[in-house]
Amino acid sequence: MSKALIVGGGIAGLATAIAFDRRGWEVEVLERAPELTAVGAGISLxxxxxxxxxxxxxxxxxxxxxxxxxxxxxxxxRGRWLSRTDTAALRARHGSPVVLHRADLLEILRAAVPESAVRTGISVTEARADGSVLHSAGVSRGDVVVGADGIHSVVRRAVCGVVEPRYSGYTAWRMVVTPTEPLGDLGESWGRGERFGFAALADGRVYCFAAANIPAGAPDGGLPELRRRFRDWHAPIPALLAAADADTVLRNDIYELPPLDTYVSGRLVLVGDAAHAMTPNLGQGACQALEDAVVLARVVATGGDPSAYDAERRPRTRMIADRSARIGTVAQLSNPLLAAVRDAVMRAMPASAQARALAPILDWTPGEPGAIQRPRTGGDVRSHTNT
Ligand SMILES: Cc1cc2nc3c(=O)[nH]c(=O)nc-3n(C[C@H](O)[C@H](O)[C@H](O)COP(=O)(O)OP(=O)(O)OC[C@H]3O[C@@H](n4cnc5c(N)ncnc54)[C@H](O)[C@@H]3O)c2cc1C
Incomplete structure (x- = not known):
């Protein structure tokens, strides 16, 4: 039986394990953390x-x-609309996006991987082109070694050398809050160099996220800083922050990977953030990891050359990462004049332009090699429940 050895038990690693297991491969997942837990609040899919x-x-x-x-x-x-989402058209054309807690996503993925396949508390130190992996408990081998080990991937070093992630210029906070007043419309609000958004979760709580332009590694002022930054924003933002629990606020400086020359080298293959960590402005990082898993298993488990995976996935994930970065640049504009121009352009833009811009991303289907999409121009100012 062929074996997929997967480094990393996050969304990408678990999804890849499921995909290969369903195609009759043996799978082994090596995860550094002592147990599989989801860091993060909500996630949109x-x-x-x-x-x-x-x-x-x-x-x-x-x-x-x-x-x-x-x-x-x-x-x-102040709560004035810059752009409205045509949710009915979105639902009719693509199906609705959903929001859930990351812990639920991880738990469902974990439950679909054979119990004995996941080895936690194992830190990988090196991957080799012959399919061997050196780790804290010895050596493992696979016919395919999948680097699903995130933005600071060890496996990536063996695929394409050292590639340093780059800072986006903004940091993000996330939290889950029990609301104390009616929410009104859900969505995102943009200021000057700052953003705040909120989305309902299934259990009645609310997933909140915020972003602000600050230098990488700047001291974290936590919830008091967030309350200060957003105190004059429209309802219910100050009330959501008033109801938040300081211990549950997560902060991440947002980094992305520069384009890689390849996602594949010999038996080594990269998926998820190890291959294409992107800014969260389109809410597509994990979505792309899930696509990666499905395509990789389809290509490799049916006897295809892993380079076909690279050819199918790299242009598409690059296109999406580039768009996401551009949206971040626009959303985080801090110059008052530029922000005013942005707001005016957004007010003038028809919802149909947004729908057209999203189509190449959302139209993907699992068995479709033609899912390699080329960027279209225009209509890129669209952000969604994710920072
Ligand atoms: C603020 C924010 C909001 C986001 N919102 C969304 C959203 O709404 N929708 C969306 O689709 N995406 C979103 N994303 C992106 C998404 O979170 C990531 O793309 C996704 O989690 C990547 O999963 P991964 O499994 O590739 O990497 P990771 O989640 O980083 O998992 C890597 C795993 O590998 C393990 N590991 C690392 N190194 C080693 C090693 N040497 N040995 C063994 N194990 C190792 C780690 O412990 C970890 O478990 C967001 C990201 C951020 C920062």
């Missing part, structure tokens, strides 16, 4: 990801724990 999850046999379980993402659009800090 778009229709492309839901199709990947259906292909992995867990789509229904995800939908049971998720709620439809009812983001109504983007507002300014």
């Amino acid at each position: 778009w229709s492309n990801a839901l199709r990947a999850l259906d292909e992995l046999g867990v789509g229904e379980r995800i939908r049971e724990r998720a709620v439809e993402d009812a983001a109504a659009g983007i507002r300014d800090a």
Whole structure:
């Protein structure tokens, strides 16, 4: 029996394990952490990801724990609409995105991987082109070695040398809050160099996220800083922050990977953030990891050359990462004049332009090698429940 050896037990690693297991391969997942836990609050999954999850046999379980993402659009800090999402058209054309807690996503993925396949508390130090992996408990081998070990991937070094992640210029906070007043419309609001968004979760709580331009590694002022930054923003933002628990606020400086020359070298293959860590502005990082898993198993487990995976995945993930970065640049504009121009352009942009811009991302289907999409121009100002 052929074996896929997977480094990393996050969303990408677990999804890859499921995909190979379903195709009759032996799988082994090596995870550094002592147990599989989800760091993070909520996560949005778009229709492309839901199709990947259906292909992995867990789509229904995800939908049971998720709620439809009812983001109504983007507002300014005072609550005036900059753009409205045509949710009916989105639903009709692609199916609705959903939001769920990351812990639920991880738990559902973990439950679909054979119990004995996951080895926690094992730190990988080196991957070799012959399919061997050196780690804290010895050596493991696979016919394919999958680097699903995140943005600071060890496996990536063996695939394409040292590649340093680059800082986006902004940091993000995430938290889950029990609301104390009606939420009104859901969605995201953009100020000058700052953003705040919120989305409902299935259990009645609210996933909140915020972003601000600050230097990498700047001291974290935590919840008091967030309350200060957003105190004059429209309702219910100050109330959500008032209800938040300081101990549960997560902060991440947002880094992305520069384009890689390849995702494949010999038996070594990269998936997820190890291959294409992107800014969260489109809410596509994990969605792309799920696509990676499905495509990799389809290509390799049916006897294909891993280079076909690279050819199918690299242009698409690059296109999406580039778009996501551009949206971040626009959303985080801090110059008052530029921000005013941005706001005016957004108010003038029809919802149909946004839908057209999203189509190449959301139209993906699992068995479609033609899913390599070329960027279209225009209509890129679209952000969604994710920072
Ligand atoms: C603020 C924020 C919001 C986001 N929102 C969304 C969203 O709404 N929708 C969306 O689709 N995406 C979103 N993303 C992106 C998404 O979180 C990532 O793309 C996704 O989690 C990547 O999963 P991964 O498994 O590739 O990497 P990771 O989650 O980083 O997992 C890597 C795993 O490998 C393990 N590991 C690392 N090194 C080693 C080693 N040497 N040996 C063994 N194990 C190792 C780690 O412990 C970890 O478990 C967001 C990201 C951020 C920062």
